[in-house]
Amino acid sequence: MSVPEPTAPVVPATRVRRSRGQTVGAAAAVLAALAVGHVVVSAFPVDDRVSAPFVRPTVVGETVELRYARLTVGEPTGSTVVSPAASSLLSTPGVFLTVPLTIVASGQPRLLSFAELLGGDGRTYTVFTSGRSSFLAGTAQPGVPRYATVSVEVPPEALPGAHLRIGLNQEDQRADDLADIDLGLTQADADAWAAQDTPVPVPPRSDEPPEQP
């Protein structure tokens, strides 16, 4: 005959009964804390400032030191027709602006892939890794100059006062260095390039300096 194992006596769980006033008070306190938190976050929008890129201003011909590379911007030029290295001629009702860059990576290989043009007309002109407005530098090795060209399609009125921005990450520039280059363009440049139909070559990206025309 088997003897049942002695088991520990079951102690009934003690339920702490709170008064209705305590429950309502606790709920009100939680809601009040949430409301105060919302007000603090709304009144002091620190997120944008904390995550803003570190803008490094520079001008054509000068070298700017970024966290990930040294960047030198060459003389911009423009026309209504460009001749990309990897495709046929492109024509625009506006102007194709081309800007040569020299990139020297710092510390490790870097793939700079962000570019955009802040037009003098207040608009932002998108540059992608392919398409009619493009920037595709390829990987720059540390200490080895990498040559690439930004090509961006804009209306002529965007050129005077335009700034080119170059960064590391194509999708996210938060909390990282961002070069801001004053291209020094004038209305005379815009007028001349809008009337120009001689194709401007866009040299292929390379570790070799592009041939001078």
Added chain:
Amino acid sequence: MSGPAAPPDLRARARQSGSKVARRALDQPLRRIGIGGAVVLLAVTAAFGGLREQTQDGPEVLVVDAPVDVAPFELTVHRVVWTTELPGQYLSEDGNRWVGVVTTVRNTTDAGVLGNTLGDALTLTDVDGLVQKPGTLTPGVAASSIALLEDGSSLSPVQPGLTYEAAFLFEQDGSVAPPTSATVLVQRQTWGTGILDDTVSWREPTTTLRGELDVREARSDADAEGES
């Protein structure tokens, strides 16, 4: 009046539990429970925009050569044509053909927009044998490519302040007869974040214009000059 909807044993258990809420809920007739459920359901959908004001009843009629504002673009549809050859454009299979919607495109915002957003703005339907890219959520069939008439390049990015003449190109199975008509759908998009994705972008293409247009075979400039 109808009696309580819950079975007697369930109501008895509710009474034994001592819960006033459970007892009262189970004593309600079926009609009242149904109405209450509908109210709760409506309240839940309100959290996802269920009570948002409807901006329009349905798509308006698309008129040829009339510009329409469909954020982030202004589109003007000129004509729909088909052809078997286009310089610089490649069909996925020999023998297929292109159905092209010839348009004028303007980006009406203050920033450049990539071509995939433009692709969501105009789609085609009511044409047999269109080759559709998998995974598209836009109403109708999205264009295989959008080519500039000037140089045949793919229109991306679409920059603000410029006016582009472009053709939305749809590939049609060559074993199907060329279409004589097609329905063009034009979508407006909304700038914002998604429910599960906090990236800000143009989203939620909603058809705001719809037009059934005649389709004819494309003529080259030489053909057109020969006829005149």
